[in-house]
Amino acid sequence: MKRAEQVTFGGSGLNRAAHIRNDAVALTEARQHPQAACILLWRGKVMVHGDRLDKLSWVTMAHPILKAGYQTAAEEIIFLGFEDDGAPSFALDISGWEPVGQDISSVGAFVDRTEQQHPDCPPGHVFAELRRIMTRLSPRDAELAATAKAVIGWHETHQFCARCGAPSEIVQAGWQRSCDACGAQHFPRTDPVVIMLITHGDSVLMGRSPGWPEGMYSLLAGFVEPGETLEAAVRREVMEEAGVKVGQVDYLSSQPWPFPSSLMFGCAGEALSHEIEIDPIEIEDAIWVTRQDMMRAFAGEHPEILPAREGAIAHFLLENWLADTLD
Numbered sequence: 001m002k003r004a005e006q007v008t009f010g011g012s013g014l015n016r017a018a019h020i021r022n023d024a025v026a027l028t029e030a031r032q033h034p035q036a037a038c039i040l041l042w043r044g045k046v047m048v049h050g051d052r053l054d055k056l057s058w059v060t061m062a063h064p065i066l067k068a069g070y071q072t073a074a075e076e077i078i079f080l081g082f083e084d085d086g087a088p089s090f091a092l093d094i095s096g097w098e099p100v101g102q103d104i105s106s107v108g109a110f111v112d113r114t115e116q117q118h119p120d121c122p123p124g125h126v127f128a129e130l131r132r133i134m135t136r137l138s139p140r141d142a143e144l145a146a147t148a149k150a151v152i153g154w155h156e157t158h159q160f161c162a163r164c165g166a167p168s169e170i171v172q173a174g175w176q177r178s179c180d181a182c183g184a185q186h187f188p189r190t191d192p193v194v195i196m197l198i199t200h201g202d203s204v205l206m207g208r209s210p211g212w213p214e215g216m217y218s219l220l221a222g223f224v225e226p227g228e229t230l231e232a233a234v235r236r237e238v239m240e241e242a243g244v245k246v247g248q249v250d251y252l253s254s255q256p257w258p259f260p261s262s263l264m265f266g267c268a269g270e271a272l273s274h275e276i277e278i279d280p281i282e283i284e285d286a287i288w289v290t291r292q293d294m295m296r297a298f299a300g301e302h303p304e305i306l307p308a309r310e311g312a313i314a315h316f317l318l319e320n321w322l323a324d325t326l327d
């Protein structure tokens, strides 16, 4: 698919310079570089600014917030890479900061419209939930935010060695954890998920999970299991959830989805059968939606189906299906 990387969180070509992660001299040079700067994360939210909260906020490496001891699980600064002009980029988690007198009621919830302002940062530079602002960020800012959120989230849940249970420590500028007790090395995990545009003639298969807002439907999706190809995962998930048999499967586009650590593989699949038989434990409903109805849904004019959520790969795939630009 020619437009594959135009998806939200699509690759912006960040130079991650992995070769310096274990090079203490080069890392020190990067930290001391006059243009070096750091983005901040707090409880999974990123600091952004601008009228539309459409830009990442950067602090200099001398900013007191970096030395305030707010770090929790990811106690070290993480090296993200070099910008195109050579400026080194870092990320720091300051989840230990306690915002006094600010609304944190929905932090961590699926929908979080609250914003938190650190007193040492300029007014208007606030922590915002990434899904809320992801479509407004430039591709580079989106890649940096997704990368930092995923790596920091991994440190939060992988404090202890998975082999022997001893506490592990951060190495490789934040990209690895090492266990002193047994010598095991652990790497940030990425969980593959297939999400599929299953078509039959002029219709696409859409499903909804229990508890979703009324009228919300999306493409079927599911985790790839060990020992499975992407194609097999697509066929298995569609059969399990909707009872529809799928033939040819093609890869379309992928999307890093750091909520907390997925990599979405967008695939197209050709349905060989039309009748739907849902698994009520997995999904609440599945329907075939014609191209015409999907266009109405995208325009917000369909009486029963809401438009797909912008920024998610489901929206991107459906948009390209409607525009006939899946090739």
Ligand SMILES: [Zn+2]
Pocket: 161, 162, 163, 164, 165, 166, 179, 180, 181, 182, 183, 184
């Ligand atoms: Zn160990």
